[in-house]
Amino acid sequence: MSQRSQQLLELQRLDAEIGQLTRRLQQAEAALGDRLQQRAAAYAIQQAEAALQARQREQREQEFELATLEARIKEHEARLYSGKGNPRDLQVLQGDIERDRQRRGALEEQVLSSMDASESARKEVARIKGATERVLGVAATRQEQLGGERAQLQAQLERDTARRVQLVDAVDATSLAQYDRLRQRMPDGMAVVTVIQGRCEGCRTTLPSAEVQRARSATGLVSCSVCGRILHVPSG
Ligand SMILES: [Zn+2]
Secondary structure (H helix, E strand, O other): OOHHHHHHHHHHHHHHHHHHHHHHHHHHHHHHHOOHHHHHHHHHHHHHHHHHHHHHHHHHHHHHHHHHHHHHHHHHHHHHHHOOOOHHHHHHHHHHHHHHHHHHHHHHHHHHHHHHHHHHHHHHHHHHHHHHHHHHHHHHHHHHHHHHHHHHHHHHHHHHHHHHHHHHHHOOHHHHHHHHHHHHHOOOOOOEEEEEOOEEOOOOOEOOHHHHHHHHHOOOOOEOOOOOOEEEOOOO
């Protein structure tokens, strides 16, 4: 068995794992950076609160107008019932009071519906806050999970990277260059393949037994005569 092909096979396994860990780490980082739900929740609350403020302002304005009107009616009534002034003036006063009373009736209706609108808006703010709290709670839990996942991935990557340094140190430069070249060139990124029952697992070609024998016993690397990948014959 060629120890060198064994080392390269281990390196290839490690490189595949490092690649996978790196991709997963990038995904975790991207998900951690995604604050879309938080931004959407803040926006929904802001919109609902603005609507509530507008309803409340409307209600206050109508209440103020109503109070002003009531004061005027009272004042006019007092003048009317005092009986002072000529009949023509009192008639005009009576007309003013009539119009103000009608306006008061309409305004009272408006104030009532404004109070309803304010109440609905207040409930809507509470409802949205409740809903977003749940969503944000779920998002916070997810962020925590992702944080833990990221730490694990980083630790595993560090271990793998340290192991890779050791492995690369143990392999000669020529073999390493050949491995790198093949990793780049092969569509599946497989530079080293095992030979199982005389067959190259890279190109699925059954190899001449002399070639298999050479791959088994050579001290240097032996490449598949068909696909060019480094052959590794497992012992036993
Ligand atoms: Zn092959």
